[in-house]
Amino acid sequence: MKQLFGKTPFSGYMFILPSVITLMLLVTYPLLYGVYIGFFNTNLINQWDFVGFRHYLDIFGDWGFLNRIFLTLKFTVLTVGGHFIIGLGLAILLNRKLPGQTLFRAILILPWLFPEVVVGLLWKWLFNPMYGLINHYLFKLHLISAPVSWLSHLSVAFWAVVIVCIWKGFPMLMLMVLAGLQTIPEDLYEASTIDGCTKIQTFRYITLPCLLPVLLVSLILDTVWWFKHFTMIWLLTQGGPANETNIVSIDIYKSAFEYFEFGHAAAMAVIVLLVCSLIGYVYRRMLNNDND
Structure with a gap:
């Protein structure tokens, strides 16, 4: 044992090996297996008909899928935008020294603490x-x-789902922004007061620049999470009525577990992965530019 974990050129690798094995089994293998399935017509048991890139070509030639991507983007933009407006406003309010603010913080965080199944059914x-x-x-x-x-009307169901998802997700952004606000030095605000800055100028030139790294991290995490979200919409509408809330994650689930088109569903999941990776790339570019 001493020879195994002693000071050898490979001792560092031995310490990280359990984490590497865990990531390989829980992340890398399922990811690669999903990509592999996308090249077959399969029932995952005894049918494995190789079709190459046909599923991907069918997906990009399907205007219905492209419309669902657009619907998902619309849903994500509205939900994340609602999180930012409500979360930023409440974080600024809770950052003030008001009576009972600890109680209000505890109450406002409750939507985020409740399980999604509970929120959906409620x-x-x-x-x-x-x-x-x-x-x-x-x-x-x-x-x-x-x-x-509300959940069956063509012109109302989508907005009802967006409202529920905004209510569920705003506490996370509120907490992150509140934590960022509490790291801003008070000296900066005192200096702005001495210089005669208004509250709007103080927010624009001190609060917002100091919060920018937190806002960027929150933006990417929230966007990726709600772009691939499934649970809340499935519980509320299951993609209906008439596909008005049928975002891409619902479409993938139906293709796999209702129509048993596992290869087609895997190909759509790979496309969602690429979109999320693109979001992550844009995020990294924004951070690099900010650091420069």
């Missing part, structure tokens, strides 16, 4: 057209005269 109950609380209070306020099927 909002599905709230949106219920017969006994949901949303319709109940809208009736009381005389804002509607008939029950609204």
Whole structure:
């Protein structure tokens, strides 16, 4: 044992070997296996018909898939934008020395702490057209005269899903921005006050530049997470009505586990991986430019 972990040229590799093996088994192998499946028509048991790049060619020739990519981008932009607006505003408010701010922090973080299944079922109950609380209070306020099927109406379902996802995800960004605000030296704000800066000028020239690294990290993490999101939308609408909320992750799931087109689903998953990698590349470029 002493010879194995002593000071040898390979001792460092022996210490990282367990982590490398774990990553290979849990990340690298499933990733490569998914890419491999994309080149076959297969049932994952006894049918392995090699088709090359046919699945990829079919995907890029399918306007329906391209429309779902566009719908996913639209969903991601709206959700992440809502997170930034609400999260940044609440973080600035909670950064002030107000009475009861610890209690408010604990309350505002609750949506993020709840499991996604709980949040999805809770909002599905709230949106219920017969006994949901949303319709109940809208009736009381005389804002509607008939029950609204929030998750079944073509022009409403997508926006209802976006609202739920914004409510679920804004605490994460709020916490990251709040942590960034608390690292800004008070001396900078004191100097801006002495120089006669207004609150808007202080936010523009001190707060925002100091928060830029945190905002960039939050942007990439939030964008990648919600671009490939599945759970919330599946629980609320399962991609309906009439594919109005059928983002690309829902499409991949249906192709694999409803139509049993595993090769086609794997090829779509590879494309999603490439899109997420592109987002990561843009993120790294932005950080490099910021460091320069």
